[in-house]
Amino acid sequence: MADLIYKTIIDSLKKEINQNQFPNMKLPDERSLAEQYDVSRSSIKRALGTMAEQGIIFKKRGSGTFINPLYLKQDSYFSYSGKNLGITDSYQINGQKPGIKVLNFDVVRPDAELQDNLFLKPSEFVYSFKRLRLIDNVPFMIETGYIPIKLAPELSEDIASESIFNYVESELSQEVNKTYLTISAAPSDDEGQQLLDLAPTEPVGMMEGIFFLNDGTPFEFSTMKLHYKYFKYGSFVDLSNR
Amino acid sequence: MADLIYKTIIDSLKKEINQNQFPNMKLPDERSLAEQYDVSRSSIKRALGTMAEQGIIFKKRGSGTFINPLYLKQDSYFSYSGKNLGITDSYQINGQKPGIKVLNFDVVRPDAELQDNLFLKPSEFVYSFKRLRLIDNVPFMIETGYIPIKLAPELSEDIASESIFNYVESELSQEVNKTYLTISAAPSDDEGQQLLDLAPTEPVGMMEGIFFLNDGTPFEFSTMKLHYKYFKYGSFVDLSNR
DNA sequence: AAGTGGTCTAGACCACCGT
């Protein structure tokens, strides 16, 4: 799974953090870790740097490296805080099983907004599909997706009933590795109340995003409505150098 | 401003990109850049890596480094990719004037959770305040904040009625430059319905976050309830290396 | 096969923190 040194270290440290192996919230210093793992300090720096970006830890020059207390409090059903996201395996909730039910699957013409979002000409068709996602048979998200047929000519309802992104990676030897997400909240509509079993006073979390391939090609435009109890998005934001 | 090598390179490359110095959308290879700038390849990698995280460029192993066409389009997609956020100036929507009304301002003992979040001993007091924020006199956000008195001894209701972060930067010569945000949705409660003028079926967007100073010191814990119509959070996410 | 980005090392020197 993780034969890269820095990833191995990240996994290892995460595990230790989650097991409360650092009760004073402080990690060993970088030089010690380098010795402990028998790798160079640079590799440690890479691992810690990535973890800091993800908000798991933060570093204080002159003092040391500390665990972000908020990271330990990921109480809700699932949280995004970094890893994957919006995609099948990101709903990795303590071994509970994700499910997908395809509600519809068509080919349509993109409207103006969609043409913009996916860099399409009006003449280029897109697959349009709606999926209901479940955790342990509990529906928690309604997903509406659009993918240009030229980018995935063989897409089918069968594929949509599993992981589209896995299909892209295994069959098209491309990778979906970037996304621009817009997050908001909205009252639940009829569809949401029915499919997600919500009361009229209960809202949905909305995530709207464009997913990009390796090379920057916009691959999918997706709108996700999530049951608010299952919706928690964590984001570590660096307000400097931008 | 940018006496760091990698930052200098980022600035320089950004400028060149914006001036269309790379008409084929491809940057020189890393080794050439290293020679050109007379720095090590590692520094070039650091610069390019940061730019890739920000979505400005894409790297393709074996092929080269390319400019993200969306970055050149400079439209709304990248409006978030950095500066500010969730804080005063980020709600600067077309010159509308932000307002702040301080609902209360006290000094209290932190509870256990807050002690954790702000790295405090039980004996250390915090300022506790609630503010209503407005755009063009329309209330859109209820903010509850906690700041350790030791970090801002002179904090006052007056300061809270303007920008606390500006105060930190001008008076304490520190900078708030990182935050870990947790975003979710929730039904509106009585307070929200009253202050934000919401119907019972209308929700709030929730943002909970710890704001950090330059040196990693947790400075403020803040809970923000936003009128759902004014709540939109954008985030560019890199799904690789995680 | 040549070109290009990815990972990793070993070590130097700097800047900041706390005692």
Add this chain to the structure above:
DNA sequence: CGGTGGTCTAGACCACTTG
């Protein structure tokens, strides 16, 4: 002052893409 993270170098070797 010693300890800690930050930046940078020089170079090795690997993995992927393209011709």
